[in-house]
Amino acid sequence: MTYQVSVFLENRLGRLEKVTALLREAQINIRSIHLNHTANDWGILNLVVSRPELACEKLNASGMSAALREIVVLTMDDKPGGLDVLLKAIAGAGVSFTNAYGRIVNEGGSAFFMVDVQDIPEARSRLAGAGLEIIEDAQVYGS
Amino acid sequence: MYWEQSLETLDRSSLEKLQIERLTNSLQLAVRSSHYGRCPAIGRLLDSGIKSIEQIRDLPFTTKDDLRRDFPWGFLAADKKDVVRLHSSSGTTGNPTVVYHNRHDLDSWANLMARSLYAAGVRETDVFQNICGYGLFTGGLGFQYGIEKLGCLSIPAGAGNSPRQIKLMRDFGTTVAHAIPSYLGRLFDVFKEEDLDPREDTRLHTLVIGAEPHTEEHRRRIEEMFGVRAFNSFGLSEMNGPGVAFECIEQNGLHVWEDAFVVEIIDPDTLEPVPDGEIGELVMTTLDRQAMPVIRFRTRDLTRILPGPCPCGRTHRRLDRISGRSDDMFIIKGCNVFPMQVEGILMKLPEVGDDYRIILQTIEDQDEMIVEVEVKKDWFRGDLTLLDRLQKHITHLIRDEVLVRPLIRLVEPGSIPKAEGKAVRVLDQRRK
Numbered sequence A: 001m002t003y004q005v006s007v008f009l010e011n012r013l014g015r016l017e018k019v020t021a022l023l024r025e026a027q028i029n030i031r032s033i034h035l036n037h038t039a040n041d042w043g044i045l046n047l048v049v050s051r052p053e054l055a056c057e058k059l060n061a062s063g064m065s066a067a068l069r070e071i072v073v074l075t076m077d078d079k080p081g082g083l084d085v086l087l088k089a090i091a092g093a094g095v096s097f098t099n100a101y102g103r104i105v106n107e108g109g110s111a112f113f114m115v116d117v118q119d120i121p122e123a124r125s126r127l128a129g130a131g132l133e134i135i136e137d138a139q140v141y142g143s
Numbered sequence B: 001m002y003w004e005q006s007l008e009t010l011d012r013s014s015l016e017k018l019q020i021e022r023l024t025n026s027l028q029l030a031v032r033s034s035h036y037g038r039c040p041a042i043g044r045l046l047d048s049g050i051k052s053i054e055q056i057r058d059l060p061f062t063t064k065d066d067l068r069r070d071f072p073w074g075f076l077a078a079d080k081k082d083v084v085r086l087h088s089s090s091g092t093t094g095n096p097t098v099v100y101h102n103r104h105d106l107d108s109w110a111n112l113m114a115r116s117l118y119a120a121g122v123r124e125t126d127v128f129q130n131i132c133g134y135g136l137f138t139g140g141l142g143f144q145y146g147i148e149k150l151g152c153l154s155i156p157a158g159a160g161n162s163p164r165q166i167k168l169m170r171d172f173g174t175t176v177a178h179a180i181p182s183y184l185g186r187l188f189d190v191f192k193e194e195d196l197d198p199r200e201d202t203r204l205h206t207l208v209i210g211a212e213p214h215t216e217e218h219r220r221r222i223e224e225m226f227g228v229r230a231f232n233s234f235g236l237s238e239m240n241g242p243g244v245a246f247e248c249i250e251q252n253g254l255h256v257w258e259d260a261f262v263v264e265i266i267d268p269d270t271l272e273p274v275p276d277g278e279i280g281e282l283v284m285t286t287l288d289r290q291a292m293p294v295i296r297f298r299t300r301d302l303t304r305i306l307p308g309p310c311p312c313g314r315t316h317r318r319l320d321r322i323s324g325r326s327d328d329m330f331i332i333k334g335c336n337v338f339p340m341q342v343e344g345i346l347m348k349l350p351e352v353g354d355d356y357r358i359i360l361q362t363i364e365d366q367d368e369m370i371v372e373v374e375v376k377k378d379w380f381r382g383d384l385t386l387l388d389r390l391q392k393h394i395t396h397l398i399r400d401e402v403l404v405r406p407l408i409r410l411v412e413p414g415s416i417p418k419a420e421g422k423a424v425r426v427l428d429q430r431r432k
Helices: A015-025 A052-061 A082-092 A120-129 A137-141 B012-030 B040-048 B053-058 B064-069 B103-119 B138-150 B162-172 B181-193 B216-226 B339-346 B384-402
Strands: A002-010 A030-037 A042-049 A066-077 A099-104 A110-116 B083-088 B098-102 B127-130 B153-155 B176-179 B206-210 B229-236 B241-247 B254-256 B261-266 B280-286 B297-303 B330-332 B335-337 B352-363 B366-375 B407-411 B426-429
Touching (some): A002 A015, A002 A052, A015 A030, A015 A042, A015 A052, A030 A099, A042 A052, A042 A137, A042 B384, A066 A082, B012 B280, B083 B103, B103 B138, B138 B153, B138 B241, B176 B181, B384 B407
Parallel strands (some): B127 B153, B127 B176, B352 B426, B366 B407
Antiparallel strands (some): A066 A110, B280 B297
């Protein structure tokens, strides 16, 4: 199971920096970052980090609202059309997602695609059924 | 010059005599209601006979809480079959307040309204557009009946839809309009968007503005924008609604119609009367309402009596513009809002924390109510959809309660300053 850390953030100067400072202090590596902001002065910061439980604990202890949220991580080729091939396969499996973001693993090789869905077990079984490779946590978090 | 010269210019001692006579009648009616029927002081005063209007101080005050507690029929002093209309305040939590009128009351109210408009220079040749919500809100029907009584051509335009308001003004040659002051800035912007200038492209000469406290500077700005004279109107639903006090063409204080109301200004702490010229809480008694007399109602509005006579010749004393409240109520977009109403809604929601803050701000010429709400840590799941839904849910709940659509700002836990002692929950940053 793979988790992202989701943090509630107000759209104010210095809020993001407060998060990165805390993670830096705890020696937690950020592997991927995604900001999901609404037009309403607040939003959610999604982070894939080396130690999600610890990151979540540190952020909550500092007074922020953070939660671990399970995601599905898929892989794709890092070349033109790579994402298109993957998205066609996801759609073919009948899985719709509420949020998604990507990250290159190594230049010219492969990339990860992080997907936030409502029903994780259902999505996993459908994606696996469609022959898609689901990347597990150790690989995603890195070392 | 006058709608009813003899009444409007009645010498003070005759006016007091009239007040005593009407107060006696009013008290005799009031004791028929279950609320005032329980009040022995009224019987005592009636038995001894009223010699001076100041004896009204022997009677207890009536508060908004009294009106709520004895909702819905406790203040009704007439047979239900004789009552022809009610107006009620907003609110779904707790009891609203309600005021009843029989035919006489509606006539009397319409007459006060016509008298007020006449004093501000409105005549039967005018075309009067009432830009105001109709329905339970008293500004709609209250003005409507007065405009008709006076004999103007009335346009019951209702609130909102600025392009249509402008079209009505131009199609029918509107000369007078009534609106809340905070709306007029918005209306002016729509004139500009349509490449029109209200000074050139309408026949407006007078605006009546009320239902919201505003400053002299704000009035002057409105007059400049529209090329009109703007007159301040004061009323409250417990005393009918509009038509309680109104500016005459002198634009210096609002004549309060003392043949229809007894006015007192008290110190809100000691409850003792303050001398003319000093600011205190306005207390009012109806003198000419049969279905529901209200005695010594504490309005919570802070103002003062302007000393000295008015050059217009009216003998009815003048109130200064409202300078504040002795409670925490605020008025936005013409609606009265108590922070407790907002708090009551928020505290029922498990998703939000205990701290909240209401910020009143002028955004693009419109006054807005922003409510800052803390999302509870243990409810947060990192799901944007849920937060979005929560925000919409709170917006609807508050809008249904106070009739004003709030802007809900979800904030991080702990970011609202902790309330200590008497909490400052409302921050008024509106442009005055």
